[in-house]
Amino acid sequence: MRPNGRIQTSIELLNEVQESPLPMDRVVNTYLRARRFIGSKDRRDINARVYGVIRSRCRLDWWTTQTGLTAGNRSAVLAYTILVEGMKASELDEICNGEQYSPEKLSDFENEALATLQGKTLDHPDMSQAVMGELPDWISGLFEQQFGKEQAVFEMAALQQEATLDLRVNLLKGDREQAQEFLAADDVISEKTAHSDWGLRVQGRTALGNCKAFREGLVEVQDEGSQLIAILCDAKPGMSIIDLCAGAGGKTLALAASLGNDGDLVAMDVDARRLQRAEPRMERAGVENVRYATLNNDNLNKMAKKGFDRVLVDAPCSGSGTWRRQPDARLRLTKEKYGNYQGLQADVLEKSAKCVKVGGRLIYATCSLFNGENIDQINTFLTKHANYTLRDASKLWVEVSDVPCPFDGEVMKLTPAQHGLDGFFCAVLERTA
Structure with missing residues (x-):
């Protein structure tokens, strides 16, 4: 492909990402796989530009506002090619010629506005902390509440890096x-x-x-941080375990390996299609003791009658700890969605508590960085359930691993800035009566 085709494809792909409800990586992979004529070098160029634009979208929008360019994916891509890739406005004028497979021809105003960006960098001292952190204002405020103003800068910057x-x-x-x-x-x-x-x-x-x-x-x-949650479950052969929000089975697979195919392992999810996608993974991994059940009240009541040694609740959440992998997700999160997640978390904790046998453990985990989805949920739960106690996760770690504990305190809190991993929270609750 010529440069004009790669830039036009980047614009079109960003439109697809914006319009689709699916995660960005799935949209990008599906789009590129469907166009076999795009060579490997072109794919790398397009992929890097699309992810680069998403990772720097708040700053790009700030620049397009300053120059008067029309907001949108076209302006963001054109600004990115100058501010990040070092292209000149005159080169863009030749590339954007309006011909087939090329971006629409630049207007005189676009030409002048883009020329003012030459020699500038993506960052500018007049940008707010939220813009520099590539977050909406209200989410930037959550980071300040969570980490303090100084540490919040490092945490937001870490989320802009590529994940391992x-x-x-x-x-x-x-x-x-x-x-x-x-x-x-x-x-x-x-x-x-x-x-x-x-x-x-x-x-x-x-x-x-x-x-x-x-x-x-x-x-x-599986991100290393996610593996640590499975380790804290302390699954042993012969145990009975529920992975309550199993999804496509990532943590179910880890628990199955710990059980050594000896024990009762139930993978549950509200979406039966996700569980179907997990089955080939289980077969490939040699897992023989997993059974599947849709997450609903009837099935939960059946599980509660039996009682389980471990119930893992990998709760639905904002996913803020994984925004290195899904950089578009931070721009999709709204206050309403954030509040809805908290309601779902409280509900799933209540329902899962009934399924744990006396002496068994309820492991609550999220891939969120925010207290509202994490420790606040645990504290609220404990005020309602005197028959549960919080086990010290750092002390439990010493029992289950020979590796020095990577976190301090009674709950596990991981962040990209402090640990180089995705952000995760994990609390271990034990049913005492």
Whole structure:
């Protein structure tokens, strides 16, 4: 493709991302797979530009407002090519010629406005902290409340970085050393993660679908922080466990490996289609003891009659801890959605509590950075349930892992800025009566 085609494709792809309710990575991958004529080099260029625009959208919109350009994906892409990629307005004028596969011809005003951006950088001292942090004002306020003004700057900046590619080794099929050897045979270099005994961090980017270790279920993609939640569940062979919001089964797979196919493992979700997507992953991983159930009141009542040793609630949340991976999500979150998540979290905690047997544990986790979805939910729950007590997660860690504990205090709180991982929260509650 010529430069004009790559830029026009970037604009079109951003329109697709904006209009679709699906996560950005799925939209981008589907769009590019459907256009086989786009070469690998062109795909990398388009992918980098699209993600670059999304990661810097608030600052780009600030610049387009300053110059008087019409807000939208076209202006954002054109501004990005100058501010970040170093293109000149005269070059853009040649590229945007209105011909087939090219962006619409620049107007005289666009030409003049884009020319004023030459020599400037993406950042400007007049930008607010929210704009610099690539967040809406109200979310920037949440960060200040959570971390204090100074630390909030570091946390917001960390969320603008690219996330690492972490793998969890499936203990049903091998260990980390074997996994590293298999990956290396397919030219994938990895190193052991610092906190998870099951984790490997891949150097650079790779197509895992081409790797034997992935195809045969020896490794699964899972952020190291997410692996730590599974470790804190302290699943042991013979236990009965519910993964209450299982989704496509990432943590279910980790729990199954800890059980060693010995025990009762139930994967539940409100969306039966997600559970269907989990089944091939279980088969590939050699998991034999998982059963599936739709998350509804009838099934919860059945589970409550039996009682389980562990109930993992990976609660629906804002996903703020994973915005490195889904940078568009921070622009989609509204105050209303944030409030709705908190209502769902309180509801699922209430319902899950009935399913834990006496002496068993309820593990509440989110991939959120905000207290309103995390410790506040736990404190509210404990005021209503005298038969539950909060176990000290840092002390539990010493019992379940030989690796030094990566967090302090009674609950696990991870952030990209402080730990280099996705942001996660985890609290372990034990039913005493």
